[in-house]
Amino acid sequence: MTTIELEIKEIVDRETQAWDTQNVDLLLTIFHPAMVWPWPPHPKAHNPAEWLLEWGRYDYQRWKAGWQELFDTHKLVHNKRKIVKITISKESNGALAVVDVDTLWRDQNGNDFHWLGRAGKVYTKVGGEWKLIMHTGLLEY
Secondary structure, three states: OOHHHHHHHHHHHHHHHHHHHOOHHHHHHHEEEEEEOOEOOOOOOOOHHHOEOOOOOOOHHHHHHHHHHHHHHEEEEEEEEEEEEEEEOOOOOEEEEEEEEEEEEEEOOOOEEEEEEEEEEEEEEEOOEEEEEEEOOOEOO
């Protein structure tokens, strides 16, 4: 792997660690201030016209409260993630990580909340640091 690919792998691994440890502060270190996160309503929703914007543009306090609520109300059953591909722009200031995700949460009533599919994680380099600026929700391919 190139140096830049290793830097992108590190941020993907840091995100995985944040989910594994349910560490909301660590999770929030990966987001760019202009991050927007569209989410498909189901894994076969390949048409972006169906996608939802639940939280809008990144807001530290709002996103921290939202993820903390998930961590407080759900148990992590498993979190399996595999990097499929990392692509770097020719200018070395943009990157795409394709990641297969299988994350299962269970609420206090025993109801499962399953994240399963392939994500496209788009990163931009700002001030020498990579940040996640856009992420497609999980889709089945």
